[in-house]
Amino acid sequence: MTLSFARENRIASWHFIIAFVALAIGLLFGPLQVWEHTGIKELNFYPYLRAIGIQSYYQGLTLHGVLNALVFTTFFITGFLTFATVRSLQKPLTIPALSWAALIIMVVGLLMAAVPILLNQATVLFTFYPPLKANPFFYIGLTLVVVGSWVTGWSLFATYLAWRKENPGVQTPLIALGSLITMALWQLCTLGVAVEMLTMLIPWSLGLIPGLDPLLARTFFWFTGHPLVYFWLLPAYISWYGMVPKMAGGKLFSEPLARLAFWLFLLISTPLGFHHQYVDPGIPAIWKYIHAGLTFAVFFPSMLTAFNVMASLEIGGRARGGTGLFGWIFRLPWNEPSFAAQTLAMIIFAFGGISGLTNASYNLNLVTHNTMWVPGHFHMTVGTAVALTFMALMYWMLPMLTGKPLRWPKLALAQGWTWFIGMALMANGMHILGLRYELPRRSLIGALPYFNPEWTPFLIESAIGGTILLISSILFFTVMIGTLVSKERLATAVEMPVAEAYEPGPAPKWLDSWRPWLAGALALVVVGYGPMMVQLIAQSQWNVPGPAGRLW
């Protein structure tokens, strides 16, 4: 008996197409930025971009952030979680119309937001801090993208509830559980940005209210902004826990602890946004300190993940004949593009985790905040752990969706390695520039009046890294397009890899039970944000109108 997921495949494919078109455009600005940063005049290509309507570095930077970090991630994740959930539950969507509606809402939102950015009417970067005021369609469009992603979540919840009714007492499969938790976390944490959009940015940009409170806006934004990174990361964890061990010829070392990690993310990802506001005025030290503690707590499930995923790979490496303390590493299927790229993404992520822990370390943030260290950090996390894993997923999902074998697997393998090397160089340079030389982030570095020639070696290291990343991107899209236009057909169908548990048997009931975790997450939000949020709202003064004209 084979279930048909043809409809789900079509839905997911549209998500992937939009995601990767956005990525292709967004990526192009990355190398332009690192080249400009070197301060070498010949490497500054922005004057030429005016001919195609890109007016400034900052407009390009807005496109880079919005398309890569917001559009690519959201579209890919909603598609991938749909793709993975129905297979994991072995149940097609119960209300496919809901998923189609979600996709349409997201696309409408994307187009609404894209037009003002391209017309240089929303050059406010992907954090859109007010009172820099963008065209209202930018805010309305982004809001619709989020609403659409909620609706995708509702469609998955409906499917899960129907599955639960048909399978009482059966343990939720891990991949489905991780997907549903990711969606639940997303519904909870996006309330912050939804409130910011609906009560502040949209009415204010439409001229319905005269001003707003920038501190309160930042607080709502970062309520969403940090769990957002777990919304990006958890789909990668779903693959690392639920799929990669199978590719390695291993088994998931501890299935219950994998479940626990996902639940812990749902529990503690949200009430810690003040760690992005450590250096904001207007927030008492005690609240910053509480959120520092909670941020340290949310580091713990990632430590669990490091051990559990690696032990799962060790099972694979030893089953393939690896011996000794480290010999198993070399026996892993390094010639398999999807496996290699994801494992390399994990290695980069290990280091991204360290710089993230540094940012989160209360007053250490004084050293790193808004320096080049920060983009160095998130290019290792969202830019590699997440983005490279998503690309690697396409190396088996595209054959599965098209029935065509992956074209040029050697190029795909080279793509993973070039991304790894390019990112290691670029991020290393950026971290040093931020920590030691105090270079600001999101600035036209080559034109700084205080540009210091001491920076040059590290700026060039970053530029070389960025160039290698451009090559890697070209390899990726070559393989994708090559596969799409190929006339070959797969002899045997590809299946979604699903890792078995090393120790079979269901996890305890409390690891498959929504109520306590959801209640705990809500309670922690109330305790961890409630009092300070109430105070900030009570004290807020909506008297900041923003500049009279456009500042860009």
Added chain:
Amino acid sequence: MDRFKAPQGTIAVVLIYLLIIIALWGSAYFTALSRGVTQ
């Protein structure tokens, strides 16, 4: 001889990782100390 019994390699790698965390985090810590107090 090396049929999988316990993740010995994993514990070795993650403990090395722990030392790397402390070393790199420590470099930021000492950078902060070297830049003076703020109150």
Added chain:
Amino acid sequence: MIHIDRYEKIWIGFSIAMLAGLLIAVTVMAFGYGIQLPVEFGRVDPKTVATPGVSPFGEPGLRELAPGKYDAYVLAQAWRFTPNEIRLKVGDTVTFYFTSTDVQHGVKITGTNINMMILPGQVSRLTHKFENAGEHVVICHEYCGAGHHTMFAKIIVEP
């Protein structure tokens, strides 16, 4: 309960111990040694704050409190700091107050731990003692429009 492998238990123990240790280290550095974050200070009205007589930001610059002790009021506006140059002597201790009258800005003073967001309606405050002669750059580190990268000031510490 769930079965946890012996090595994994060791790892969980080390992880928690390390996180606790790092948190203790920053706590000591913050509340013991005195590297503190900016905290709440009170609101100002961004429309009137730069008017002379209304607030110290009306006449931005240094104010001497005692020999070698100063308050510095600095106004951040797209795309300049006022004043854009501050001259000090080695050993001076300065408490900096920043506010913005238009959009969000940021400030990092190189070679110090002063690093703050500057928001309209809020005052950001931190203190630094300048122990060595030399120059510090006051960098705007939050995107504030087309001229963002040109927004900076200088602190010159004379021997």
